[in-house]
Amino acid sequence: MISENFGKYKYNEIDKYIELGGFTGLKTAFEKGKQHVIDELKISGLRGRGGAAFPTWQKWKGGLNELEQETFVICNADEGEPATFKDRELLSQDPYKVIEGLTISGYMRSAKTGTIYLREEYTYMKYQLETAIELSRKKGYLGKNILGTGFDFDIRVFSGAGAYVCGEGSALIESMEGKAGKPRLKAPRISSKGYLQRPTQSNNVESLAVAATILKIGASKYAEHGYGESVGTKLISICGNVNKPAVYEIPFGITLRQIIEEVAGGVENNKKVKFLQLGGVSGPLVPASLLDTRYTYEDLWDLDLGIGSGAILVADEDMSVIEYIKLANNFFHHESCGKCIPCREGVHVYKKIIDKLLNKTAKKSDIDYLLEVGTLMNETSFCGLGQTAATPVLKAIKYFKDELYTGTID
Numbered sequence: 509m510i511s512e513n514f515g516k517y518k519y520n521e522i523d524k525y526i527e528l529g530g531f532t533g534l535k536t537a538f539e540k541g542k543q544h545v546i547d548e549l550k551i552s553g554l555r556g557r558g559g560a561a562f563p564t565w566q567k568w569k570g571g572l573n574e575l576e577q578e579t580f581v582i583c584n585a586d587e588g589e590p591a592t593f594k595d596r597e598l599l600s601q602d603p604y605k606v607i608e609g610l611t612i613s614g615y616m617r618s619a620k621t622g623t624i625y626l627r628e629e630y631t632y633m634k635y636q637l638e639t640a641i642e643l644s645r646k647k648g649y650l651g652k653n654i655l656g657t658g659f660d661f662d663i664r665v666f667s668g669a670g671a672y673v674c675g676e677g678s679a680l681i682e683s684m685e686g687k688a689g690k691p692r693l694k695a696p697r698i699s700s701k702g703y704l705q706r707p708t709q710s711n712n713v714e715s716l717a718v719a720a721t722i723l724k725i726g727a728s729k730y731a732e733h734g735y736g737e738s739v740g741t742k743l744i745s746i747c748g749n750v751n752k753p754a755v756y757e758i759p760f761g762i763t764l765r766q767i768i769e770e771v772a773g774g775v776e777n778n779k780k781v782k783f784l785q786l787g788g789v790s791g792p793l794v795p796a797s798l799l800d801t802r803y804t805y806e807d808l809w810d811l812d813l814g815i816g817s818g819a820i821l822v823a824d825e826d827m828s829v830i831e832y833i834k835l836a837n838n839f840f841h842h843e844s845c846g847k848c849i850p851c852r853e854g855v856h857v858y859k860k861i862i863d864k865l866l867n868k869t870a871k872k873s874d875i876d877y878l879l880e881v882g883t884l885m886n887e888t889s890f891c892g893l894g895q896t897a898a899t900p901v902l903k904a905i906k907y908f909k910d911e912l913y914t915g916t917i918d
């Protein structure tokens with residue numbers, strides 16, 4: 509479904525995309541109207557694939573009433589979360605589907621301009637995306653009076669600022685406005701005062717591609733896949749100690765063990781899994797004892813875990829948990845924008861204590877302090893970066909306490 513076009517056309521082959529049924533979702537949206545789009549998204553159960561898992565139909569419905577002023581839509585292609593690379597595959601292997609999804613999103617918000625906010629490290633794809641946009645314009649799928657509907661909409665590609673925090677919706681907008689990429693206060697929300705203080709709707713690349721697919725095939729067809737309330741499929745990027753690291757489309761509901769063994773070809777050198785990290789470096793560590801958990805939003809939430817961006821990093825039995833959390837914290841130490849104290853100072857405290865754990869000079873009380881500071885970061889940081897930066901460490905304390913305590917000096 510979502511990856512059905514991978515490998516079937518190149519970025520400059522719009523006719524092939526159309527032959528594959530491309531732009532059918534957009535036509536359906538035009539023909540059946542905005543309420544139909546909302547209804548279909550609701551049936552599909554689509555949750556935002558950028559990590560926060562907010563129901564897409566609710567986000568899009570909320571924007572329907574704000575039509576009196578100029579509005580903007582954004583495709584968040586910042587994809588800065590380590591171990592996450594599924595949006596890169598969509599952008600490079602099915603760019604027209606992303607363009608189609610963003611155009612549907614623009615139609616829903618009566619926007620005239622859409623922006624693909626492209627991760628700085630993906631600049632090599634900018635020319636391909638701009639070519640695909642130009643060809644879409646030539647064929648009447650972008651520009652003035654799209655397909656004779658009277659709807660005017662165009663897309664530009666904006667190169668990201670090269671900072672992880674710029675994937676956060678409001679920091680992204682700040683950087684688009686030419687300011688330092690730091691998050692804004694949550695009120696007013698960007699849905700009512702976003703880019704240039706105008707209503708703005710921002711969605712992840714995959715969310716937009718899934719929305720276009722649902723409108724193409726119908727929500728009930730999409731809902732034939734999945735498990736319980738986690739309807740449909742998910743693009744996952746799997747990496748680490750597996751034999752076949754790659755992006756895969758999987759139905760919700762298979763277990764973590766099946767993903768590793770049947771999808772990703774098992775653990776390298778026949779070693780055992782020690783832990784996974786779900787959703788990128790800000791996600792939880794999951795011990796091997798939980799491998800039979802189903803990959804659904806609900807099953808993972810029940811265990812205080814989560815799908816996040818869809819990244820799955822596999823660490824084998826040789827991986828040191830302390831070395832791993834050091835790497836994870838180094839990332840946040842580097843990427844914290846410094847705006848708020850809990851995150852700015854918290855990652856620094858973490859760095860010092862993790863170094864002590866590595867040097868075997870930590871006390872047991874240092875681990876208590878990791879818990880205390882991590883909880884504070886989680887509860888009081890200004891944005892999602894600081895709120896999740898302690899997650900790998902907190903889960904390491906929960907699931908690998910013995911390993912952390914080994915070598916402490918009291």
Ligand SMILES: Cc1cc2nc3c(=O)[nH]c(=O)nc-3n(C[C@H](O)[C@H](O)[C@H](O)COP(=O)(O)O)c2cc1C
Pocket residue numbers: 555556557558559560561562567584585586587588589672673674675676677710711712713715716891892893
């Ligand atoms: C530090 C940080 C980085 C983020 N990076 C991304 C990103 O690269 N891509 C993305 O789609 N969402 C990212 N998000 C989540 C977005 O803020 C937002 O929830 C998402 O783009 C909304 O789209 P969706 O509803 O389609 O998921 C990030 C959030 C935080 C806090």
Ligand code: SF4
Pocket residue numbers: 673690691843844845846847848849851852889890891892893894895
């Ligand atoms: S939580 Fe971190 S990244 Fe977010 S605003 Fe505070 S310092 Fe900046």
